[in-house]
Amino acid sequence: MPIPSPPQGAMRGKMRGLLDMTSTLPATSGIDTTLSPARALVCRACSARYPLAAQHACYECFGPLEVDYDTAALAAVTREQIEAGPKNLWRYAALLPAGQDPATRVTLNPGLTPLVAAPHLAAELGITAPLWVKDDSANPTHSFKDRVVSVALTAARALGFTRFACASTGNLANSVAAHAARAGAPSVVFIPGDLEQGKVVTTAVYGGELVAIDGSYDDVNRLCGELVETDEFEDTAFVNVNVRPYYAEGSKTLGYEVAEQLGWRIPAQVVIPMASGELLTKIDRAFSELVEIGLVEAPAGGWKVFGAQSAGCNPIATALHSESDTITPVKPTGIAKSLNIGDPAAGLYALEAVRRTGGWMEYAADDEIRAGIRLLARTTGVFAETAGGVTVAVLRKLVESGRLEPTAETVVFNTGEGLKTIDAVAAQVGPTHRIKPSLRAARDAGLLG
Amino acid sequence: MPIPSPPQGAMRGKMRGLLDMTSTLPATSGIDTTLSPARALVCRACSARYPLAAQHACYECFGPLEVDYDTAALAAVTREQIEAGPKNLWRYAALLPAGQDPATRVTLNPGLTPLVAAPHLAAELGITAPLWVKDDSANPTHSFKDRVVSVALTAARALGFTRFACASTGNLANSVAAHAARAGAPSVVFIPGDLEQGKVVTTAVYGGELVAIDGSYDDVNRLCGELVETDEFEDTAFVNVNVRPYYAEGSKTLGYEVAEQLGWRIPAQVVIPMASGELLTKIDRAFSELVEIGLVEAPAGGWKVFGAQSAGCNPIATALHSESDTITPVKPTGIAKSLNIGDPAAGLYALEAVRRTGGWMEYAADDEIRAGIRLLARTTGVFAETAGGVTVAVLRKLVESGRLEPTAETVVFNTGEGLKTIDAVAAQVGPTHRIKPSLRAARDAGLLG
Incomplete structure (x- = not known):
């Protein structure tokens, strides 16, 4: 490497x-x-x-x-030791730099967020293998x-x-x-x-x-x-x-959890939003570490790491697309504000991980991000913030371009909660009907066929 | 009864x-x-x-x-059977009317939400016994x-x-x-x-x-x-x-969880928001049931159930205060919209539970609700919707009036997420400083002492 x-x-x-x-x-x-x-x-x-x-x-x-x-x-560290631990990220304390003694923790006890099966989303995108959403909006303040x-x-x-x-x-x-x-x-x-x-x-x-x-x-x-x-x-x-x-070590728990929730397996493909790029590198690192320390077997074909940015802030993806080893900082624009880091500290490491694993990066425009939020909500019941919309929009692009293999198991990461960026979709969704409180009004509105 | x-x-x-x-x-x-x-x-x-x-x-x-x-x-049903179950409300499936077979569930897998120790809140209110917040904003769509x-x-x-x-x-x-x-x-x-x-x-x-x-x-x-x-x-x-x-049976899982999270104990006092009144009656019922089926011992002094309404919609509390057996419907007003049921279906049963256990009901005005939201957030890191503000405001009143015993263990229920009712506090909180990005500006703003 x-x-x-x-x-x-x-x-x-x-x-x-x-x-x-x-x-x-x-x-x-x-x-x-x-x-x-x-x-x-x-x-x-x-x-x-x-x-x-x-x-x-x-x-x-x-x-x-x-x-x-x-x-x-x-x-x-053994699987049994982890599985017997608390129902939050501290179950991985033996793999973290601090917090082994519960009394020393400064924490809201995040983690162990749902890994949601997404068959309806998979069907809409033409993905035939299992597709999962790791929903980190379930954390205490609703982000990773x-x-x-x-x-x-x-x-x-x-x-x-x-x-x-x-x-x-x-x-x-x-x-x-x-x-x-x-x-x-x-x-x-x-x-x-x-x-x-x-x-x-x-x-x-x-x-x-x-x-x-x-x-x-x-x-x-x-x-x-x-x-x-x-x-x-x-x-x-x-x-x-x-x-x-x-x-940065805290991000690794997202990778640990996905592997544990899949029954101590690493998925073939992961799609991860990028701001500084650190989250992507740490999930990849978590997978490597689990293999190194013998908690999971290395999957036969390895795993591929895919990165998602918004079109308004895409310096890492741009470097990949232009086959460059330099990240050129940008002045961010667009609605995916939680990803708007124009000078991404871990950008080079994210590039390295994506290149090494045979993944790819894409970026999504604001309208694609809004559509991504709505697609995810409609097909999975998960309401993501704009960063999640970016990731789903990029997932769609990766399938369409053939970069992501639709017959291989895939996990996409939703890192935040739609309620925090409600303006992104507020103008697009609302009541489908507005009526007076009467059966006649319901009938006139077509609610009774 | x-x-x-x-x-x-x-x-x-x-x-x-x-x-x-x-x-x-x-x-x-x-x-x-x-x-x-x-x-x-x-x-x-x-x-x-x-x-x-x-x-x-x-x-x-x-x-x-x-x-x-x-x-x-x-x-x-045994404690061991429950503890070996999934990390959500379906661990109590053997106590519920449906869903024993996981394949039959229509679910986001809610439940097993945090029971948060609230020592700083207790200290501010003069409560000396353990005080807990059962934080149901941690559910998938962020309410009970x-x-x-x-x-x-x-x-x-x-x-x-x-x-x-x-x-x-x-x-x-x-x-x-x-x-x-x-x-x-x-x-x-x-x-x-x-x-x-x-x-x-x-x-x-x-x-x-x-x-x-x-x-x-x-x-x-x-x-x-x-x-x-x-x-x-x-x-x-x-x-x-x-x-x-x-x-209505789903609400009982809140009571089951509190008991399990306390190490299979029932707290001496619970403070519960009331809309229809059903949640209060079902938590009380869950406690009774746990005792009846032998999963917990009946606490020596029993438990007291307290109900919280807003001043803009207080028909159940009003009936209690006026020693009436009739709930007179009201036209609701005020910011606690999730509690605004003017004709509460389970109001009489809530009255019965509160009277039987020796609890009480109070109601809070809009400004008290806002203060309750901020007090809870500042002392526990839990950002509640208006219903949670109602409950904390009522907790304060119950301590001040001597109805709630400050030396007895108490659990307050936060049933929803502050992000959904952000307007309630948006005018009251915001940046404490607004500066240009320079050390000089930080110094001028008093951030450097």
Whole structure:
């Protein structure tokens, strides 16, 4: 597998800033390695190793860090142990960097969301193999972000942080604010000023600080990268900045669950929405890890990973289509705001996973996204947010173009809840009839044949 | 226990109409009594017995019917059997009227929702014993209605119905439309014309028929009572009309789950929102049943049942406060639309349960409801719809008035999701700061101390 190049230019400068910050944090890691299988942070680009602290970029090459584990500890985990665990993501605690002791968790106990059989959707798309929707809108704040936040904040607490923060396109904001409320901890959440009302209110209602920024998500993210260096934010864990390596691990539980829910099998094809690209890489990684540690058998033909973006923010898919190894940042537009990251931090790794597994990427325009939301709802009873509409629209395109094999088992990931982006379809759907409360009115409206 | 009087006047006329209708339905019950513990429908008022068909009122006295069980079959159910079951309400299938065979279920697999410890809420209210929030917003369409709909539609399919319908204040509409979409069945849902947009869109998006009625919920309900008698609706199960006895049983799973989640114990006090009053009576009934069949020990001091209404629709609480045995219907007003049933079908039974157990009822004004939503969110990370705000506001009042014992374990029920009634708090919460994306702007806004 080719090692992606370290980030260049502006990205490199941004990371250097974050590196300086780490020196102001508690010197000693609080991750309890007698319980946690995590052993180090390791650079995804150059493999340099660091202690389990609040650091997310490599001192050597500025590459992103990820958590490295004691493989013997992971290999000792059994299916029975997992199945006997709690009915949430903490059943996989023995595979996560923190939270083995339930008393240390900062969590809404997300996970173990439904894997929904979608035969009617399959039939409409001409898919003849089993098709499943992994419905992460069933999490406590109704997006997959509850997974990453639970792992990030649990690690953050172990590392000594007392205030919780994030840069967010909305779902992460909801989740961080709700987690902080449950834990009785202060939070400060940064969002672009133009978010959907559903995501603003659902953050603000939890009572923490909520800072709307006149700018894009990338502007918000840049500001958080600066704030995290200040003395005033020394006590503050930004889930997707200074504790990002732990945060990213939470996404792996989506892959673990799909495999467990399929009876400890990996599906032949997965279709995953991409914002930073991290979710896609972590689900792929979860599958690899399950095979490596012997919890599932490697499927005969491997698995193919497909990525979904919106036409308004498609830098990763564009790189794939143009056979490039460089992600060119874009200024995002369009209704799929939760995917609107124009400078995707894990884009190169998502490209690598899709190329390595023989998958593909596509992107969907706003009207296709709306149609995707409605198609999914009508055929499965799952009402997805715009990101889910993107994924279903891309699924359709992948079938039509022949990139996705209609005779192979497929799982599509719905990462969020339609109620949060209700404006996307509000103009398109509504009552089919409007009548007075009488039998005569019902008859006149054609309701009685 | 006194037997409530059968309904009088207009209610009696309405029921007679429904009785006529039953003759047009399939004559043979399809409930498989070799699997189901249900044996008959029995009148709650006069104890007359009927076969397991689509009938909901007594031919003798017009009283409402409920499902009667083979008590020996119920008593054979063990904790181990339940605990080994699926991670949803079907773990209690052996206690329900239908759905024992998984292939017969019409369901989104709701249930087993979180029982959330609420120490910060308890502290704010001066409650010193454990306080829990049973958070039914975690169900697939984010309200407790998924429970009753799953049981009703599974029974309806067994009884030969092929189209699914309801009269709804919103949550039920969402659930019936989503269940029908998952099952690939047609649906027709009737709602008052002034519902929250969140509930209209979340119903319409599933693609069934959605009929908005110029009138109140009670008008909608009356029209459905007429439609169900027509030839054109012979194939149609109205979950809360002609299959209501089965529907109501679904609510009992909330009581079963609370007991199981507490380690097979019944809490000393429960606070439950009331619309028709049915949910309250069924949770109380679930507790009684668990004791009767030996799955839990009767708690030393029994349990007290408390009911919560809004000031805009408080006919049951008003009857209690005025020591009356008659529910005087009201014309509902106020923001708690999911509770706005002015002529509550189970009101007398709710009164009976509250009086028998030594509980109480209160009601909350719109501003108190909004404050209740925010208090719950801020202290627990649970964002409730207005009905949950009602319940928390009433919890506060019950503590303040001394009706609820602050040293006794208490469970409050949140039956729905804040995202569906976002307008209730949208004007009150929002960003605490709005800045440009720069450190200087953050400093000027006071974010750096």
